[in-house]
Amino acid sequence: MITKSDYLKFLTCPAYFWFHKKEPSVLVEKEISDFQKELIESGKEVEAWARKRYPSGILVESREDQAVSDTKKLLDEGKKVIFQATIEAEGLYVMVDILEWDEKNGHWIINEVKGSTSDPTKMGDDKKSKKEHEYDASFQYIVLKKAGMNVGKVNLLELNKEYVRNGEINVVQLINPTDITEKAHELEEEINGHIDQMRMLMDQESEPQPCDCVYKSRANHCPAFGYLYPNMPEYSVHDIALIGLSPKRLGGLIEGGYLSIYDVPEDFELSKNQRSHVDVTQTRITVNKSGEIKKLINKMEYPFYYLDYETYPTAVPIYDGCKPYMQIPFQYSLHIQREPDGEYEHYEFLADNGDENPMKALTESLKEHIGDGGSIIVWNKKFEKKCNENIGEVYPEYAELMNSWNERLFDLMDVFQQNLYVHKDFKGKYSIKKVLPVFDPELSYKDLNVQDGSMAMDTWRKMVFDDISEAEKEKNKKDLLEYCERDTWAMVRIYEELVKKI
Ligand code: SF4
Incomplete structure (x- = not known):
């Protein structure tokens, strides 16, 4: 039996499909991240909303053979809308999210629901997933056709990224159907x-x-890679910074027999960033462009406000004024140093219920501590900038303030992203968790129950929306506060140690 998910593996790579079907024991599947779990949950949530467009729909709850016979029974009974309609034909097996009978035209409509947003200008990975969605829905069309069904239309149902919630969810406006029949x-x-x-x-x-x-970057390797290349060193040329963007260089290294990052020849042509990553790894000598770092950090002005947000983006907006997947800040940590060598003050906010949009209370709290001057220091300013823009969009009364804060953002990550300071232990990355241990080996995230932004998101969701005990709530609260505070304190420690080194 070939299922739709088998087909998607085939599209990734025919050999991967073969291993999956014939030798699954050699596959080393990566554990799915909390972020991927969130995406899966979002997909289910969107599907649940999409079903609301079809009040007469009936769900096939069984699986496999039973689902095929249950679907057949519903079709024989003349049901017009079936959720998870399971069809088998010629050894092919698919589940259609929403199978709908078009009475007027006398044909079936396949509605494939996706947690993505409908945006014709999609680029890069988004464009890739759009293409995958088209193959996915078209595969279903072919299987239904082989089963003798008259399918006249194939739709992708995606979230309308411009939808703004205002009161009850308007599911017709929230979910955009895109007719891909011609494509099918x-x-x-x-x-x-x-x-x-x-x-x-x-x-x-x-x-x-x-x-x-x-010859390809890690992102392309399927779970059979380790089996197929058992002698590949653990720290290989595939780990060179952004090597996926330089397929010719990667090819040259492999052809030359240089598999380990330690083997890359001194005169092998690489980009500036890649060369600095390789050199630092091989020589163990840290790059420290102190002049350029000084120039950059001299732009920082006291008071220093080290700021970090935690956010809760949902596929279907839960608060008025919000759009699909909008980042909703529900927590901040703020360390303030008002003058050189001054004491640090710490302030924090964590919304302890989800009844109201936390943006407003968070902004009111932050306003009390962030004064009119000084740098707002963050790690990866794109994120905090977007959060501030979102606050201004949902609450226009804060728009001016948010713009002014955005103009004062200083991204400490720039020092590392611009390769002004490169250490072998960064391993070509510049996330705060990679950088921190180099500057303060005593401080890490290992002792925390919340380890990253996805876990923070999940912990807050449980804390405010799930039916859990007060004791559990308190524990979640403590875990979140510790995590967010660690992020801003990590920036403080990195900055303090950095200035000593330049
Ligand atoms: S490692 Fe790449 S080429 Fe090899 S089987 Fe997997 S996806 Fe295919």
Whole structure:
């Protein structure tokens, strides 16, 4: 049986499909991150809302063979809208999110629900996932056609990214259908070819050859990579900073037999950032462009406000004025140093319920501490800037203030992102968690129950929306406060140690 998810693996790589079907024991699947779990949950949430567009719909709750016979029964009974309609034909198996009968035109409509937002200008990875969605829905179209069903239309149902909640969710405005029927017709021949190839692969006993992922960056490697390249060093040329953007260079290194990052020749041409990453790793000598760092940090003005937000973005907005996936800050930590060598003051805010949009109370609290002058120091200013913009968008009375704060943002990460200070232990990265141990080995995140932004999001959700005991709530609160405070204190410590080194 070939399922839709098998097909998506085939689209990633036919050899990956073969391993998945024939030798799954060699696959080392990466543990899914909290962030990916959130995305899956968002997808389910969007599907639940999309179903509300079809009040007469009936859900097929069973799975596998039982689901096929339950769907058949509903079709025989003349049901017009079926959720998770499960169809099998010629060894192919699909579940249609919303199968809808179009009475007027006398044909079926496939509605494939996606947690993504509908945006025709999508670029990069978004564009890639859009393409994947089209293949995914078109595969369903072909299977239903093989099952003898008359499918006249294929829709992708996606979130309307411009939707602004105002009172009750307006599900018609929230979810945008995009008609991809023409695309499904266009892809039919190609997908039928893929089906033939998948069948041939399933009959093949030997491993498909060749696997050329050694020439590609880590993001392209499937879970069979470790099995296929057992001698690949742990810290390999695939770990060189942004090597995925330089396929020719990566190819050159592999062809030259340089697999370990320690083997890269001194005269091998790399970008400036890549060269500095490789040199620091090989020589263990830290790059410290103290003049340039001084120039950059001299832009900082006292008082120093070290600020960090934690946010809760949801696919379907939960508060008025908000759009899908809008970052909603629910917590901040703020360390203030008013003058050189001055004492640090610490302030914090954590919304302890989810009944109201926390942005307003958070802003009111922060306003009491952030004065009219001085730098607001953050790590990765794109994020805090966007949060401030969101606050100004939802509460226009704060828009001016938010703009003024955004003009005062200083991104401490720039020192590291611009390769002004490069240490071998950064391993080509510049996240605060990679940088901190180099500047303060005593301070880390290891002792915390909340380890990253996704966990913070999940912990807050449990704290304010789930039915948990007071004791659990208190524990979540403590964990969140400790985590956010660690982020701003980490910036303080990095800055303090950095100035000693330049
Ligand atoms: S490592 Fe790459 S080429 Fe090799 S099987 Fe996996 S996806 Fe295919």
